[in-house]
Amino acid sequence: AQKITQTQPGMFVQEKEAVTLDCTYDTSDPSYGLFWYKQPSSGEMIFLIYQGSYDQQNATEGRYSLNFQKARKSANLVISASQLGDSAMYFCAMRDQGEETEGAQKLVFGQGTRLTINP
Amino acid sequence: DTEVTQTPKHLVMGMTNKKSLKCEQHMGHRAMYWYKQKAKKPPELMFVYSYEKLSINESVPSRFSPECPNSSLLNLHLHALQPEDSALYLCASSQGTGGYEQFFGPGTRLTVL
Numbered sequence: 001a002q003k004i005t006q007t008q009p010g011m012f013v014q015e016k017e018a019v020t021l022d023c024t025y026d027t028s029d030p031s032y033g034l035f036w037y038k039q040p041s042s043g044e045m046i047f048l049i050y051q052g053s054y055d056q057q058n059a060t061e062g063r064y065s066l067n068f069q070k071a072r073k074s075a076n077l078v079i080s081a082s083q084l085g086d087s088a089m090y091f092c093a094m095r096d097q098g099e100e101t102e103g104a105q106k107l108v109f110g111q112g113t114r115l116t117i118n119p
Numbered sequence: 120d121t122e123v124t125q126t127p128k129h130l131v132m133g134m135t136n137k138k139s140l141k142c143e144q145h146m147g148h149r150a151m152y153w154y155k156q157k158a159k160k161p162p163e164l165m166f167v168y169s170y171e172k173l174s175i176n177e178s179v180p181s182r183f184s185p186e187c188p189n190s191s192l193l194n195l196h197l198h199a200l201q202p203e204d205s206a207l208y209l210c211a212s213s214q215g216t217g218g219y220e221q222f223f224g225p226g227t228r229l230t231v232l
Contacts, residue, residue: 033219043207045162045223091161095219104150104169104213107221109161 002027002094006110013082014118020067021077021113023092033095034075035107036066040088048090051075079115087117123224125210131230134200140227142193142210148222149215151193153185156207156226168193169215200231 003026013019025034036048051059051066059066067076079086089112096106123144132138142151150169154162167175168187182204184196193210207228211221 035220037223043209043226043228045209045211047220047222050220104152104167104174104215105219106164106167106175112159112161 002029002032002096002108004092004094004108004110006092006113008113009111010114010116012116012118015084016081019079019082019086019115021079021090021092021115023075023077023110025073025075025092025094027073027094034066034068035093035095036064036075036077037091037093038086038088039091039112045091049077082117084117084119087115089114123210123212123222125208125224125227127227128225129228129230131232132197132200133232134202136200137196137198139197140195140208140210140229142195142224143191144212144222144224145191146212146222147190147214148212149190150213151187152211152213152221153193153195154209154211156209162209166195197229200229202231205229205231 005024007022032053034051038046038048049059049061049064049066051068058068063080065078067078091112092110093107096108126141130138152167153165155165156162164177165179166185171187171190182199186194207226209226210224213221
């Protein structure tokens with residue numbers, strides 16, 4: 001079974017600094033997908049970035065990039081030039097290969113990291 | 120339209136009440152999901168509908184009853200809930216085959232008294 005581990009319960013970063021949120025995963029399947037979601041205090045889960053296991057390059061979306069190290073089974077999220085609005089809970093997730101039914105897929109989530117950006 | 124909407128935003132109900140949560144998307148997605156999230160925890164999957172058919176039920180108690188009237192709508196009917204069912208209920212949708220990311224709604228904060 002897939003497993004996601006986020007070892008940082010909380011992080012505090014100064015505004016404008018870069019921040020790396022750690023995520024390691026465990027799977028025996030050669031084909032998998034990794035996601036990062038942001039959840040502000042309002043509750044909505046916001047999709048940030050996706051990395052497929054066969055993607056040759058690290059995914060990037062604006063200020064977000066994913067540092068994908070396949071051999072180490074890590075998929076860290078890097079946020080450049082952090083902003084006050086980046087303060088939120090961040091979840092790393094993996095697509096569960098054993099649970100895909102006609103395109104619908106189950107996500108396995110890590111426990112999350114609460115990021116606080118200080119002015 | 121690239122959003123998932125959920126109503127109501129907040130709901131307070133007694134243990135004998137019957138209520139429903141509603142979720143709607145107009146992105147043409149064919150898979151829709153219900154999650155339950157307790158404070159400071161990750162979302163827990165409850166149900167998955169694929170092409171309007173229930174495809175995954177994560178052993179959810181029968182006091183939660185999902186319904187998918189059409190490809191754009193997803194309901195969660197609530198009956199005889201317990202205080203421990205108080206949580207944030209999130210709806211999500213995904214494209215189905217070929218589309219991987221799930222798009223989430225803002226959630227319904229449910230309090231059971």
